[in-house]
Amino acid sequence: MQTVLSIAIDALAYGMVLFVISIGLSVTMGLMRVVNLAHGAFAMIGGYLASYATRDLGLGYAPAILIAVVATAIIAVPIERLLYRRIYGAPELTQVLMTIGITFCVIGLANYAFGPTLKTIPLPETLSGSIDLGFRAIATHRIFAIVCGLIVAGGLWFLIERTAFGIRLRAAVDNAPMAAALGVRTQLVYAVSFAVAVGLAAFGGIVGAELLPVEPYYALRYMVTFLVAVSIGGAGSIPGALIACLLLGAIDTTGRYLAPEYGEFFFYLAVIVIVTLFPRGLAGRFK
Amino acid sequence: MKKFLATAIATLALSVSAQAATIKVGVVGPFSGPFALQGKNFKAGIDAYMAVNGAKVGDNDVEIIYRDVPQADPAQSKALAQELIVKEGVQYLAGFYFTPDAMAATPILQQGNVPMVVMNAATSAIVTKSPYVVRTSFTTWQTSTPIAQVAKDAGVDKVITVVSDYGPGVDAENAFKAGFEKAGGKVVEAIRMPLSTNDFSPIMQRIKDSGAGAVFAFLPSGPTTLGFVKAYNQNGLKTAGIKIFAPGDLTQESDLPALGESAAGMQTTFHYAVSHDSPENKAFVEAASKAIGNPAELSFPAVGAYDGMHVIYKMIEATGGKQDAKKAVDAVKGLSWTSPRGPVSIDAESRHITQNIYLREVTKGAEGKYFNKEIKTFERQGDPGLAAAK
Numbered sequence: 025m026q027t028v029l030s031i032a033i034d035a036l037a038y039g040m041v042l043f044v045i046s047i048g049l050s051v052t053m054g055l056m057r058v059v060n061l062a063h064g065a066f067a068m069i070g071g072y073l074a075s076y077a078t079r080d081l082g083l084g085y086a087p088a089i090l091i092a093v094v095a096t097a098i099i100a101v102p103i104e105r106l107l108y109r110r111i112y113g114a115p116e117l118t119q120v121l122m123t124i125g126i127t128f129c130v131i132g133l134a135n136y137a138f139g140p141t142l143k144t145i146p147l148p149e150t151l152s153g154s155i156d157l158g159f160r161a162i163a164t165h166r167i168f169a170i171v172c173g174l175i176v177a178g179g180l181w182f183l184i185e186r187t188a189f190g191i192r193l194r195a196a197v198d199n200a201p202m203a204a205a206l207g208v209r210t211q212l213v214y215a216v217s218f219a220v221a222v223g224l225a226a227f228g229g230i231v232g233a234e235l236l237p238v239e240p241y242y243a244l245r246y247m248v249t250f251l252v253a254v255s256i257g258g259a260g261s262i263p264g265a266l267i268a269c270l271l272l273g274a275i276d277t278t279g280r281y282l283a284p285e286y287g288e289f290f291f292y293l294a295v296i297v298i299v300t301l302f303p304r305g306l307a308g309r310f311k
Numbered sequence: 312m313k314k315f316l317a318t319a320i321a322t323l324a325l326s327v328s329a330q331a332a333t334i335k336v337g338v339v340g341p342f343s344g345p346f347a348l349q350g351k352n353f354k355a356g357i358d359a360y361m362a363v364n365g366a367k368v369g370d371n372d373v374e375i376i377y378r379d380v381p382q383a384d385p386a387q388s389k390a391l392a393q394e395l396i397v398k399e400g401v402q403y404l405a406g407f408y409f410t411p412d413a414m415a416a417t418p419i420l421q422q423g424n425v426p427m428v429v430m431n432a433a434t435s436a437i438v439t440k441s442p443y444v445v446r447t448s449f450t451t452w453q454t455s456t457p458i459a460q461v462a463k464d465a466g467v468d469k470v471i472t473v474v475s476d477y478g479p480g481v482d483a484e485n486a487f488k489a490g491f492e493k494a495g496g497k498v499v500e501a502i503r504m505p506l507s508t509n510d511f512s513p514i515m516q517r518i519k520d521s522g523a524g525a526v527f528a529f530l531p532s533g534p535t536t537l538g539f540v541k542a543y544n545q546n547g548l549k550t551a552g553i554k555i556f557a558p559g560d561l562t563q564e565s566d567l568p569a570l571g572e573s574a575a576g577m578q579t580t581f582h583y584a585v586s587h588d589s590p591e592n593k594a595f596v597e598a599a600s601k602a603i604g605n606p607a608e609l610s611f612p613a614v615g616a617y618d619g620m621h622v623i624y625k626m627i628e629a630t631g632g633k634q635d636a637k638k639a640v641d642a643v644k645g646l647s648w649t650s651p652r653g654p655v656s657i658d659a660e661s662r663h664i665t666q667n668i669y670l671r672e673v674t675k676g677a678e679g680k681y682f683n684k685e686i687k688t689f690e691r692q693g694d695p696g697l698a699a700a701k
Contacts, residue, residue, distance in 0.1 A: 027516070030516050031513060034513055038510045140348040141566070141569070142533075142534060142566060142568075144569045154544075154545045160519075161546055161547030163545035234541060235538060236538075237569065241345040245345075249509075276510070277512070277513050281517055284503060284513075
């Protein structure tokens with residue numbers, strides 16, 4: 025029983041970290057319909073900025089997160105204006121080629137600017153220890169990641185489903201010319217959503233840095249996992265992404281505990297089964 | 312214009328033939344991509360050696376030609392080695408970070424009349440693939456065996472092994488098991504985890520549930536070691552008194568700034584620590600730091616490359632610059648010298664390096680930087696892996 029509980033907690037924490045990092049990608053892929061392979065690159069930029077802010081500028085954890093997320097979103101604005109705007113609605117292959125190109129550029133720049141070694145984001149005293157749950161200890165940071173995941177999920181759901189901006193975004197996505205004719209400034213809506221998605225990527229990169237350490241190849245190393253989480257959840261669906269991440273976290277963690285020598289066999293087996301049963305993901309928004 | 316060009320080409324050709332005594336050394340390694348740091352260390356070691364000892368052996372100039380294999384890619388490695396021998400006319404092949412890359416190039420050595428000096432690849436069997444292979448790095452067996460004795464001496468009887476599921480990980484598991492059982496201990500469980508593992512919490516739970524008093528771990532240096540060591544601390548294994556033993560791959564100098572406090576007190580065995588206290592190492596670290604640019608990036612492949620160059624220089628000396636692989640390799644069999652890592656020699660039979668293995672503890676230095684402090688020496692260790700394979 026203890027073991028089961030223990031695995032459940034690990035699964036929840038891992039799934040939430042996965043969710044925080046992947047949800048931004050779900051927004052770009054599902055709502056804006058851009059296959060954004062540079063998502064990992066943006067998450068990495070966020071991680072680097074936070075690491076720089078804490079280690080070199082001596083800022084605290086909270087202000088560092090804020091600065092890094094905002095700065096990454098600001099970096100994303102000209103990139104969206106100059107590059108991404110050209111590929112909205114373009115064939116997937118074009119999108120893939122351009123975004124993977126951006127990824128390689130970012131890897132090269134990060135390697136040049138920060139060097140090839142690992143960068144850490146020092147945690148504040150309150151988050152760095154572990155909490156004794158009675159039957160086991162868990163890193164305080166994991167609890168923090170779980171809470172962050174819940175807040176992000178709730179906030180984003182509210183933004184998209186319950187605000188005027190969310191309505192405009194959904195309208196612009198479903199039928200851009202019609203939305204524009206009705207007075208929605210679609211380009212602005214796209215720019216803001218893109219910045220939000222990138223900000224989420226950066227946030228995920230920072231919060232997840234304890235599990236997925238920041239180094240130049242971060243941008244490519246974990247991209248497959250993020251893409252899997254999004255496609256299982258159904259691109260664009262927040263509840264879908266949440267369920268998918270928790271499910272994948274559970275399968276991965278259990279598999280790793282019971283039979284680590286099988287590697288990621290169970291993880292990908294589950295992916296195959298789910299994609300076969302739900303080709304659009306668990307809660308795909310688009311047909 | 313045409314005439315000018317023709318003269319230019321003629322002079323160029325002349326100057327090339329005038330420098331016929333240039334001996335080329337082809338170095339294959341990862342100089343771009345995720346492992347570029349290791350390639351950079353190769354280059355730093357080679358540059359450091361040539362800065363200290365000059366770029367000339369007798370009357371012969373030494374020229375290094377680099378070829379890039381970003382990730383383990385045997386086909387590419389073989390193609391580049393062939394190109395180096397046939398087109399560039401190299402007399403020596405060196406480098407090789409990954410075992411498969413080194414293995415792939417061994418079949419062409421005899422025909423090409425070229426010795427190969429392996430500066431990193433750490434699987435025991437490489438030296439058996441061709442009589443022209445000499446290795447100046449280490450093997451995973453060599454660095455993992457002594458830690459078994461350390462674990463036993465620390466009063467631990469039951470150990471669980473946790474390794475990354477690939478060649479060197481399996482080597483480390485076997486080496487530790489052999490050493491620990493010989494010392495009278497018992498390995499209660501052996502876990503192999505996929506290389507791509509990010510979340511080590513479930514593994515830590517397994518370790519706890521196994522009832523072992525200590526864990527032996529092997530992971531390749533880089534991003535995963537950070538997650539592993541942090542998970543070890545945060546899941547309460549450290550406070551529960553479960554000790555951790557590992558070869559030095561887990562506490563590489565290039566990872567230590569990131570590992571920091573969480574690795575403090577960790578004991579590992581390895582053949583080289585940048586902090587090694589000797590005049591030879593001081594000179595090496597100074598020259599290599601200059602070559603690499605950022606001293607924090609300096610780690611073990613640099614010393615393998617440095618000693619590799621020493622062996623190549625000795626080979627060139629012995630052959631007088633003539634291409635004769637057999638004579639060159641015979642000349643360095645049994646060669647012994649003082650390396651930055653301590654006294655070393657090339658074993659005459661296996662052509663692998665015999666060296667001291669050090670037990671180190673991660674310690675906070677005077678300036679608040681963490682380093683591997685050597686606390687015990689296992690002298691003149693050969694490669695137990697070769698004996699085990701027979």
